[in-house]
Amino acid sequence: MPAEEEIREKLRSYVCREIMRREDYPLDDDAPLISGGLIDSFSLVHIAAFIEREFGVRLPDTDLDVAHMDTLRAMAARVARAMG
Amino acid sequence: MPIHSLPILACCAILLLVYYAVPRREQNLLLLGSSYGFCLLFSWPVALLLLAMSLANFALGIRVGGQRGVRGWLRLGILFNLLTWLGFKFAHLFVLRPGGAGSHLGAALWEGGAASLIPIGLSFYVLQAISYLVDVRRGQTPPCRDFPSFALYLAYFPKFTAGPIERPRTFLAQLMQARRPDWGRLGRGAALVLSGLLRKIVIGDTLLQAVPAVFFHRPQKFGGLELLLWLTVFVFGLYNDFCGYTDIARGLSALFGIELSPNFKGPFFAHNFFELWNRWHITLSHWLRDYVYYPIGRALARRFPRPGHAANILLPPMLTMLASGLWHGAAAGFLLWGIVMGAFLVGERLLALHRPRRPARGTPSWRSAFKSVAVFILWSAALVLVLVDLAAVPVFFRRVFARLGTTLPDTRVFLLIPLSLWLDARQERRSGEPFFVSGPLLARALCLAAALLAIFLFAQSRPVIPFVYQDF
Structure with a gap:
């Protein structure tokens, strides 16, 4: 099972490349993504699909919100918890 | 009668005096009784339909939260709610609307095709019923086994006519706790x-x-x-x-x-x-x-x-x-x-x-x-x-x-x-x-x-x- 840090790096790379379309963007672990206007529900759907493909866990729809997915740190923690 | 009318606000004030003096279960029953009383102010069919929908969704929720045929019961539940809602929503295409709307705005909306024969509150509580069934199926909320609490989730008078559209998890959890006066x-x-x-x-x-x-x-x-x-x-x-x-x-x-x-x-x-x-x-x-x-x-x-x-x-x-x-x-x-x-x-x-x-x-x-x-x-x-x-x-x-x-x-x-x-x-x-x-x-x-x-x-x-x- 990958460590939380590894999950975070993979998520950072996906978000910068596919969602923000700026691979060199200095995305901080605690940068607000949803509340900061960087990602929206469209992006969350694709992040959830990426998590399913990459880590083999399905996050419930109700977790695709600002409370669980607003920062890379929160996302990685949620994925790690789902992986058990 | 809208919730901001003086008689409703006065009833709320009287209800509050009793509400905080009784235990949790009676608090819920008081709110449920008041909510159905509020529905009856519109018409008895509104209250009757609400009761029928509450009974049906309560029974469906227990089936959806059970062990066998869960997916089938969920589909039936969603279909039942949607068909009931669609039936009323499109009824005005086949039946003439009795009387006119109260204000010129309402009349304008009706002329524009916005109003319908839909019973008051149905569009809002149907969505809440569907989210309850889906959330039970997803395991995000347990099936409610206390009918008065479930009925109150759909009928609660402050949100009955136009929302907010509440989720069962947050609403039902609040009904499980006694409410005490908090200044x-x-x-x-x-x-x-x-x-x-x-x-x-x-x-x-x-x-x-x-x-x-x-x-x-x-x-x-x-x-x-x-x-x-x-x-x-x-x-x-x-x-x-x-x-x-x-x-x-x-x-x-x-x-x-x-x-x-x-x-x-x-x-x-x-x-x-x-x-x-x-x-x-x-x-x-x-x-x-x-x-x-x-x-x-x-x-x-x-x-x-x-x-x-x-x-x-x-x-x-x-x-x-x-x-x-x-x-x-x-x-x-x-x-x-x-x-x-x-x-x-x-x-x-x-x-x-x-x-x-x-x-x-x-x-x-x-x-x-x-x-x-x-x-x-x-x-x-x-x-x-x-x-x-x-x-x-x-x-x-x-x-x-x-x-x-x-x-x-x-x-x-x-x-x-x-x-x-x-x-x-x-x-x-x-x-x-x-x-x-x-x-x-x-x-x-x-x-x-x-x-x-x-x-x-x-x-x-x-x-x-x-x-x-x-x-x-």
């Missing part, structure tokens, strides 16, 4: 009711009543500039009517120790349509997101992993906004409105795909203001599809673009628009708290006195006007 919560509840009355009676009703009825049927009678200004007046009137209702509903509920979800968060400050739907009728937007947009979007994202795939860009927003249009009204105008709203979201998505994202915080304020104005103009323009007779929509836009004219409506009514924006800005700065709750004591006292005086004066000048969203 902070009681004060906030009273402030929300007052804020709602100010928005509804002083701003919303005044703006909506000012719009000439002929605006909805014969736009050719006006110059383009007049049409635009009346449209702006109507949009702010509609917003304050609905936001006022929500504040009153949340405030009354807080008095009974039950928190309801916020529905508005300064929608006219939104910089894009995605943000707008997170600020306008939030509980409906989030319901559509969780039960329509996400299931469709996630299924497509699994099949087509590339975010830029046409199916990913087009289908989820278009289908979600079509569902939103259908929920608002069974008429061609509402479906067209859904398509236009979906197209706005698709357009935004296409722009985002070809432009690197930047954090909203770094955007210059002039650019943010420009974006907010652009979103407001496009959103209001789309609203014309449901406000004006469909045949007159081309006339409306022809007048706006070709015959702008110089005639202006009575400008006094526009003074209420800055007040509405000021209330929004103040509430936004204070995380949604009504403005009577926080701030310097003297300012609060002055605001309170001015609001009470304004509510009293405006309420004296006209009869109680029902909420617009009650008709949905």
